[in-house]
Each structure stands twice: as structure tokens, then as C-alpha cells.
Amino acid sequence: MRIAMIGTGYVGLVSGTCFSEFGTDVVCVDKDENKIEGLKKGVIPIFEPGLDTLVKNNSEAGRLTFSTDLAAAAKDADAIFIAVGTPPGENDGQADLSYVYQAAKEIAEVIDGYKVIITKSTVPVGTGRAVERIIRETRPDADFDVVSNPEFLREGAAINDFMRPDRVVIGAETKRAQDIMAELYRPLYLIETPILFTKLETSELIKYAGNAFLATKISFINQMADLCEKVGADVHQVAKGIGLDGRIGRKFLHAGPGYGGSCFPKDTQALAYTAREAGAPVSLVEDVISYNSARKRQMAEKVIVQCGGSVAGKKIAVLGLTFKPNTDDMRDSPSLDIIPLLQEKGAQISAYDPEGMAEAEELLTDVSYGQNAYEIMSDADALVIITEWNEFRRLDLDRVKGLLKSPVMVDLRNIYNPDEMKEAGFDYLCVGRPLSAFSAE
Numbered sequence: 371m372r373i374a375m376i377g378t379g380y381v382g383l384v385s386g387t388c389f390s391e392f393g394t395d396v397v398c399v400d401k402d403e404n405k406i407e408g409l410k411k412g413v414i415p416i417f418e419p420g421l422d423t424l425v426k427n428n429s430e431a432g433r434l435t436f437s438t439d440l441a442a443a444a445k446d447a448d449a450i451f452i453a454v455g456t457p458p459g460e461n462d463g464q465a466d467l468s469y470v471y472q473a474a475k476e477i478a479e480v481i482d483g484y485k486v487i488i489t490k491s492t493v494p495v496g497t498g499r500a501v502e503r504i505i506r507e508t509r510p511d512a513d514f515d516v517v518s519n520p521e522f523l524r525e526g527a528a529i530n531d532f533m534r535p536d537r538v539v540i541g542a543e544t545k546r547a548q549d550i551m552a553e554l555y556r557p558l559y560l561i562e563t564p565i566l567f568t569k570l571e572t573s574e575l576i577k578y579a580g581n582a583f584l585a586t587k588i589s590f591i592n593q594m595a596d597l598c599e600k601v602g603a604d605v606h607q608v609a610k611g612i613g614l615d616g617r618i619g620r621k622f623l624h625a626g627p628g629y630g631g632s633c634f635p636k637d638t639q640a641l642a643y644t645a646r647e648a649g650a651p652v653s654l655v656e657d658v659i660s661y662n663s664a665r666k667r668q669m670a671e672k673v674i675v676q677c678g679g680s681v682a683g684k685k686i687a688v689l690g691l692t693f694k695p696n697t698d699d700m701r702d703s704p705s706l707d708i709i710p711l712l713q714e715k716g717a718q719i720s721a722y723d724p725e726g727m728a729e730a731e732e733l734l735t736d737v738s739y740g741q742n743a744y745e746i747m748s749d750a751d752a753l754v755i756i757t758e759w760n761e762f763r764r765l766d767l768d769r770v771k772g773l774l775k776s777p778v779m780v781d782l783r784n785i786y787n788p789d790e791m792k793e794a795g796f797d798y799l800c801v802g803r804p805l806s807a808f809s810a811e
């Protein structure tokens with residue numbers, strides 16, 4: 371069995387590497403020569419824990435290779451994955467599929483013998499059918515099946531998510547295609563992973579419905595946090611209390627500054643667009659999208675209120691810039707909204723992030739960066755935690771207090787306890803967690 375993985379972005383590189391770890395021969399293809407040259411030397415273009423070791427081991431074992439030659443890779447492969455980018459298009463949330471269609475054409479031109487062509491990129495419902503049409507039009511004689519096999523990888527945990535997934539979804543409509551896909555995922559049968567075979571459109575929609583549901587779950591608990599602040603309830607306990615109901619589940623109920631990243635914002639918008647076009651609008655998801663973007667403004671407002679109503683001329687120290695910990699990804703990070711809003715109101719921002727500062731420098735202006743968490747705090751009027759990196763969870767609070775001009779802290783990820791922070795002498799504000807009844811004034 372041999373795979374060609376077209377596109378060595380996040381999804382393609384992780385998936386290709388993990389398939390090679392499963393024992394399959396994989397060639398990862400990309401148009402970017404520098405990237406491919408780097409990968410051949412073991413230079414990993416993204417930050418993903420564990421990926422470098424897997425790339426190194428499988429490259430050395432000869433199962434994982436890198437190339438810019440799509441034609442040769444596709445010709446030799448039994449299964450060809452399309453994992454190219456699907457950036458937001460110009461049209462109101464519609465994903466731009468030109469890279470997917472271009473890859474389909476290039477594949478069609480070179481294939482001979484039976485091939486399974488799999489869309490791995492997140493693509494709107496109907497894309498698999500369109501890929502089928504493109505290949506058929508380009509090569510009426512081709513023997514192939516198009517399959518949809520969405521990924522559910524979380525950045526920072528992608529290797530584990532690939533190796534031990536909750537489920538694998540495969541939209542494959544012929545026995546031949548199903549057999550090849552089952553063979554590729556054979557190691558997962560051993561650990562009894564549920565493998566769900568569906569038709570193309572169903573598989574495509576599962577990906578969007580899953581992400582939209584999770585985005586809704588996060589937005590729901592964020593709204594509950596707003597309500598908790600008004601009525602004196604604790605959102606941690608609300609999340610636990612409802613999450614222990616097996617029908618709800620405890621995961622994805624952490625209140626915070628709103629979801630970000632490369633998937634939830636893009637996928638909810640694409641789903642809303644598809645649904646509007648199909649004449650079955652998903653108004654719940656539309657509400658989630660607008661609530662989540664308003665939430666980021668609301669978080670800037672929270673900081674301003676905590677600073678006594680104005681941040682003009684004040685220095686605000688920000689810990690955490692990436693959309694979540696264990697990634698260097700800044701895409702749609704709440705920090706990209708919150709920081710400029712504070713700057714508009716006259717704040718000076720100093721910031722630190724363990725992995726995100728290089729990318730942040732390209733996206734934010736007039737921010738000064740430090741080499742560690744403490745360096746940015748000197749003489750700051752307030753400390754704001756936007757991303758919950760582990761190293762921010764156990765700050766030396768005496769040291770922090772000594773460095774800050776005033777001991778004001780806004781913890782948008784609820785990583786500290788309000789009562790303990792009060793005890794430690796901080797003027798502390800978090801999300802949906804007032805002081806406990808026992809210590810309330």
C-alpha cells in the first residue's frame with residue numbers, strides 16, 4: 371500500500387507522518403520547494419509536539435519521503451489524499467476551493483489503474499462530488515473512487531488524536547474504496563476505534579456539524595459565565611454540574627475569551643454559508659458566530675473596567691497570544707482582537723508567549739515583547755492572561771506583585787482561584803467566577 375499526500379500543511383504533514391507510522395509508504399507532496407527541502411533535512415515547518423521525532427524515525431525507516439513532484443507521487447500511489455489549504459474565500463464565509471480543484475485536475479492527468487482519491491482538507495458539502503466530476507471530465511477513462519475522510523485533529527494533540535481517535539469517518543460508496551480505506555486504518559481496528567462508513571455528503575457534513583456543535587458548546591458556557599457574573603454563581607461549578615450529565619459531557623465547557631484557531635471560526639462560517647445556500651439556514655450557528663466575535667470586544671471591555679474605567683496611558687502586560695496553548699498558531703486568536711482594542715483606548719502593551727511571538731510580531735503593531743513571563747510585568751498597571759499555557763499556571767505571585775505597579779489581574783482563562791487571589795492581595799477578575807459566598811464582602 372502506498373499513499374500520496376498532496377499538501378504538507380498542518381493536516382497533510384501530520385496525517386502523512388502518522389500513516390507512515392502505521393507502516394504504510396507515504397510520499398508527502400508540496401509545491402513549496404523550500405518546505406520540501408527543509409522536510410527532507412528534518413526541518414518541521416510547524417510546531418506540533420512529537421511530530422519531529424515521528425518524521426525523523428519514519429524518514430530514516432524509508433517509509434516517509436518528501437517531494438515536489440505531484441505527478442510521480444500520484445502515479446505510484448494506491449490512495450491519493452488531497453490535503454491542500456481551503457482558505458476563507460471572498461464570498462461571505464465560503465471556503466476557497468481552488469487549490470482542491472487544481473489538485474484534482476493534476477491528479478486526473480496522471481493516474482492510471484484504480485485509485486482512491488480522498489479529500490482530507492475540510493471541504494464544504496458537495497466538494498467530493500465536484501472532485502469526482504472534475505476527474506471524470508479531465509479523464510473520462512479513469513478508474514477511481516472519490517472518498518471523504520475528514521480529520522478531527524486538535525493542534526497540540528494532533529499525533530495522539532490521529533493514533534487514538536474517538537472515531538474515523540469515511541465517506542466511501544464502493545466496496546473497493548471502503549476496503550482500501552479499511553486497510554489504511556487497520557491499526558485502529560486493533561484498538562477497536564469506531565469506523566463509520568457513510569456516503570460522501572454525510573461524511574463532509576459530519577466534520578462541519580461536529581465543529582459547529584463544539585463552538586456552540588463553548589459559546590453556551592461563555593454566555594452562562596456572563597450570567598454567573600450577574601447572579602453570583604460560579605461557572606466552573608455550573609460546567610461541572612451540567613457536564614456530569616452523560617448526555618452533556620464535561621469536555622469543551624471551559625469559559626474563556628471565545629474560541630479561535632484555524633477551524634472553528636472558518637468552519638462555522640462555511641457551514642452557515644452552505645446552509646443558507648441550501649435553503650436551510652442554521653440560525654443557531656449564525657448566533658454563535660456573532661456572539662463569539664462580540665465576546666472578544668467584551669473581553670477588552672472587561673480589562674478596561676478592571677483598570678478603573680480607562681487604559682489610556684496605562685501599561686498592560688499580556689500573557690499568552692496564541693489561540694490556545696501548545697501551538698504557535700495565531701490564526702483568529704482572541705489576542706488579535708483584544709490587544710488592538712486596548713491600544714485604540716490608549717494602552718501600551720507588553721506581551722509574552724512561549725511559542726507565538728514570532729507570528730504575533732507580523733500581526734500586531736506597537737507591542738513590546740519579553741523573553742519570559744516576568745520580564746513584561748515591570749511597572750505594568752495590569753496583568754492580563756489570554757492563553758492558558760502551563761507555565762502561567764504557577765506564577766510566583768509575590769514576584770508578580772512586586773513587579774506590577776498595581777496588583778491588578780484579569781484572568782480570561784480562569785486558571786487561578788478568585789478566593790486565593792484575593793488572599794494573595796490581588797485585585798483579580800476572571801470569567802464567570804465571583805468570590806465564594808464565604809469570603810464575599
Ligand code: UDX
Pocket residue numbers: 521522523524525526581584588621622623624625626627628629630631632633634693694
Ligand atoms: C478544533 C477541533 O477540536 C478539531 O477536532 C478540528 O479538527 C479542528 O478544530 P483546534 O482548533 O486545534 O481543534 O482547537 P481546540 O482545542 O478544539 O480549541 C478551539 C478553540 O476553542 C480554542 O480557541 C480554545 O481555547 C477554545 N476552547 C476550547 C474554549 O474556549 N473552551 C473549551 O472548553 C474548549
